[in-house]
Amino acid sequence: MGANCASVKSLPVEVTIGLVDERKTTKKQAQAMRREYEAKMHFLGKVPLLQRLPKDQHPLVASVCESKVFKTKDTIIRQGDIGDEFFVIRTGEAGVFVKVDGVYRKVATLKSGDYFGENALLRDEPRSATIVAESEIKTFRITRSKFAELGLSDKLQFASRKAVSSGADALSKAKPPSPKTEAEVKLITDAIKNNEHLNPMSTVEDSKIQAFVDTMWKEHFVKGEIVISQGDLITDYFYIVQDGRFEICVAEEGEHAPKSGDKLARAHNQKTVNLVAKGGSFGELALLYMAPRAATVRAVTNGTCWVIDRGNFKDIMMKSSEAKIDEFVGHLENVPLLSALLANEKRELARALVDMIFLQGEPIVTQGLPGSTFFIMYEGTVDIVKDDMVMGHLEANPEKAVAQYFGEFALLENVKRAATIVATSAMVKCLVLDRESFEHLLGPLKDIIQYEKNNLTKERKKKKEQQVVSSAAALSASRDKVLRKDLRKIGLIGLGGFSKVELYEHARTGRTYALKSVSKGYLCNHNLQQTVLNEKSVIVMTNSRFIVTLFETYNTDEHLHFLLEAALGGELYATMNRKGLFGDNGITRYYSAGCTFVFEHLHERNILYRDLKPENIVLDDKGHMKVTDFGLAKFVIGQTYTTCGTPEYFAPEMINASGHTLSVDWWSLGIFMYELMAGSTPFESPYPMQVYAKIVRGINKVDFPTKVFDSELENLIKSLLKTDPRQRIAMRPGGIMNLKCHKYLQDFDWNGMRDFKLKPPYRPRVKDKMDISNFFPSEKEVPPSEAYDDPGDGWDRNFATSD
Numbered sequence: 001m002g003a004n005c006a007s008v009k010s011l012p013v014e015v016t017i018g019l020v021d022e023r024k025t026t027k028k029q030a031q032a033m034r035r036e037y038e039a040k041m042h043f044l045g046k047v048p049l050l051q052r053l054p055k056d057q058h059p060l061v062a063s064v065c066e067s068k069v070f071k072t073k074d075t076i077i078r079q080g081d082i083g084d085e086f087f088v089i090r091t092g093e094a095g096v097f098v099k100v101d102g103v104y105r106k107v108a109t110l111k112s113g114d115y116f117g118e119n120a121l122l123r124d125e126p127r128s129a130t131i132v133a134e135s136e137i138k139t140f141r142i143t144r145s146k147f148a149e150l151g152l153s154d155k156l157q158f159a160s161r162k163a164v165s166s167g168a169d170a171l172s173k174a175k176p177p178s179p180k181t182e183a184e185v186k187l188i189t190d191a192i193k194n195n196e197h198l199n200p201m202s203t204v205e206d207s208k209i210q211a212f213v214d215t216m217w218k219e220h221f222v223k224g225e226i227v228i229s230q231g232d233l234i235t236d237y238f239y240i241v242q243d244g245r246f247e248i249c250v251a252e253e254g255e256h257a258p259k260s261g262d263k264l265a266r267a268h269n270q271k272t273v274n275l276v277a278k279g280g281s282f283g284e285l286a287l288l289y290m291a292p293r294a295a296t297v298r299a300v301t302n303g304t305c306w307v308i309d310r311g312n313f314k315d316i317m318m319k320s321s322e323a324k325i326d327e328f329v330g331h332l333e334n335v336p337l338l339s340a341l342l343a344n345e346k347r348e349l350a351r352a353l354v355d356m357i358f359l360q361g362e363p364i365v366t367q368g369l370p371g372s373t374f375f376i377m378y379e380g381t382v383d384i385v386k387d388d389m390v391m392g393h394l395e396a397n398p399e400k401a402v403a404q405y406f407g408e409f410a411l412l413e414n415v416k417r418a419a420t421i422v423a424t425s426a427m428v429k430c431l432v433l434d435r436e437s438f439e440h441l442l443g444p445l446k447d448i449i450q451y452e453k454n455n456l457t458k459e460r461k462k463k464k465e466q467q468v469v470s471s472a473a474a475l476s477a478s479r480d481k482v483l484r485k486d487l488r489k490i491g492l493i494g495l496g497g498f499s500k501v502e503l504y505e506h507a508r509t510g511r512t513y514a515l516k517s518v519s520k521g522y523l524c525n526h527n528l529q530q531t532v533l534n535e536k537s538v539i540v541m542t543n544s545r546f547i548v549t550l551f552e553t554y555n556t557d558e559h560l561h562f563l564l565e566a567a568l569g570g571e572l573y574a575t576m577n578r579k580g581l582f583g584d585n586g587i588t589r590y591y592s593a594g595c596t597f598v599f600e601h602l603h604e605r606n607i608l609y610r611d612l613k614p615e616n617i618v619l620d621d622k623g624h625m626k627v628t629d630f631g632l633a634k635f636v637i638g639q640t641y642t643t644c645g646t647p648e649y650f651a652p653e654m655i656n657a658s659g660h661t662l663s664v665d666w667w668s669l670g671i672f673m674y675e676l677m678a679g680s681t682p683f684e685s686p687y688p689m690q691v692y693a694k695i696v697r698g699i700n701k702v703d704f705p706t707k708v709f710d711s712e713l714e715n716l717i718k719s720l721l722k723t724d725p726r727q728r729i730a731m732r733p734g735g736i737m738n739l740k741c742h743k744y745l746q747d748f749d750w751n752g753m754r755d756f757k758l759k760p761p762y763r764p765r766v767k768d769k770m771d772i773s774n775f776f777p778s779e780k781e782v783p784p785s786e787a788y789d790d791p792g793d794g795w796d797r798n799f800a801t802s803d
Helices: 013-021 027-044 055-063 144-149 168-172 182-194 206-215 284-289 310-318 322-332 343-352 435-439 443-472 520-525 529-539 572-579 585-604 663-678 690-697 711-720 736-740 750-754
Strands: 066-070 075-077 085-091 094-100 103-110 130-133 137-143 217-221 226-228 237-243 246-251 270-276 296-299 303-309 354-359 363-365 373-386 389-396 404-406 420-423 427-434 487-495 499-506 512-519 550-555 559-565 617-619 625-627
Touching: 027 055, 027 085, 027 137, 055 690, 075 085, 085 144, 137 144, 182 206, 182 237, 182 303, 206 310, 237 310, 303 310, 322 343, 322 373, 322 427, 363 373, 389 404, 487 512, 512 520, 520 529, 520 559, 529 550, 529 559, 572 617, 585 617, 585 625, 585 663, 585 736, 585 750, 663 711
Parallel strands: none
Antiparallel strands: 066 137, 075 130, 085 137, 094 103, 094 130, 217 303, 226 296, 237 303, 246 270, 246 296, 354 427, 363 420, 373 389, 373 404, 373 420, 373 427, 487 499, 499 512, 512 559, 550 559, 617 625
16 A cells, blocks of 8 residues: 555455455455355345345344354254244255144255344244254354344334235226137237237237137227327237228327317317327337327227227236346346346246337337336336436347336326436337336335436435535646646555556756546446545645645546645655554644644535545655545535445444444544554454454443553543434534544644644655655556446546646
């Protein structure tokens, strides 16, 4: 790690946990810890009960999961006993025995990955069987007390659910089937195969066509009779023309179609857009996804149609083969909105979906019209059009596991469509779910969509406020720009997970800078584009001597670059370790005061830092501290929910994903002060996942050796590490002054610190402005630059401030 570099903590937290602990363990120990953690998460992730926990709670489950070994013939649980333990088998086999009429009978064998006793985590319940080890068995075990201690029972997501049904009302509209001649069977078969919406979506199987034939009945219409009325929300039937002609008309702007009950009415100023004769069909789209009728259909002559009702139509279309269901489930896996659903719930949902296709230029939904259908687009491209202006594009590609969805709010109520979605590729393939099926099936998804709807306005407002502040804080236009071509490389000073930091000299002025280069290939391959853009937008909003200054940003073919202030005194964490500076009150006061000024500056701008630790503080040539690495910083008004940072520095509310505010930075200051004194963090554990459990148990369970901590410092740290964010000392009435006036810091020279007049407790040796001897990166460890394939969406277009 080095000055100004993007640390490993910018990676997703699951990756971070193992990497962070390597600084306290050997590589072999760290690898063993990761393997143990991965094994726990792998096995526990298969348990349906635990899948009902929010994903951010899974590490907590792992943290209370213990290893337990049973020998051959050991009885693990006994039928009839009240149990309080749950087991997952890692290796070995066990027999399941049930006592019937006084005799134990073996009913099953459990192997690696199987589990038993999950109900014991929730309630007192007699064991329903006896489990006996048939070989040595290694298990993971969770006790109810540990499960309850972390409040996990309350976080389980249950919801009542019903079987999918078309509903009695729909079925009641069906009429008895009419007898059919061979010619009529052929006509119906050909009409279904030739229907552009039905044929491409599943090449309608013979069994489905036969079901249509068996179910349809014949109806007669007289000349001038309205069969379907434009805008009608009652969409009950699909028609195939046996004889006669039927015109399809669309009302001119400002006109209204006749009411469906007015069978012989004629609408004025209607435009005929199509004629349907023998063998043609109409009405299928409205049945498939409950859309208002898009046109009026009127009999031009006396005519006869074969008819099927919506209930039978949907039941037939929804009967997909198991192979097709597997395909649908694969598409559902690519929809983030559905990630909370269990595997069996996704399969149920897949059975309720109808596969549809839309042709180029065809509107899928229309702005202003009511809708009751949710669309999952798994192949093709569409335009989003609002008030006749193209507002955006969506693309779905099953080969790249990219799906799009829209219309989710229509599952909750009769909302009007906010925009028109138009197919722009030759074909757009969608899976469609209407509100009726949805209400019979998925309670949990309804809660998620309702939450999104309730928070949509708030999130838009927050994003708008962020954009306004970011744009107002751009780099000064009057500055002397530093062109990249005028920079000369001196040497490597820092490494990150996907970046490197090098010292450069400006050819004209001789000034030196730290150039942080980030791989664009890595960013795109790991969906971290927004992270680096956010880092830039946050830094340009700051102007503090305690924060490294950003001078320019550059955009080259393979990298994004930050031109930063060069702090040549080295990284605080490495300095503390090399010089043995832990346990010094003067050092703790000095660097804690500097961090206080940083947080004061950031919080005034509603910036949450979220990654304080010694690695992210660098020293200048005089020893003054500077905070660097803003990869996890965020502009926040209110709460945010992203779990990120260094696990040992996590606040309880971040672990619980209950939403965190600026108060998490004050928590991290408490951890920071403890580490500067003790040389380790207060919640450190040999097993990474146990860190979370210790944090949740709280600081009062942590030992403060009197040899290192005096009572005043212990009191200050505990006042920063309050479980309730509102009770942390800088969050209470009085704010930061509560901290500055605390007994541990009340005699500190705050003014001298603020003005950089206070002598630093340690001054590094820096010979000149090109001395990189305080940094120790290895050229062999420079992360590979992943090849960049420009997605063409212009995500990096506005990144550079200079050439």
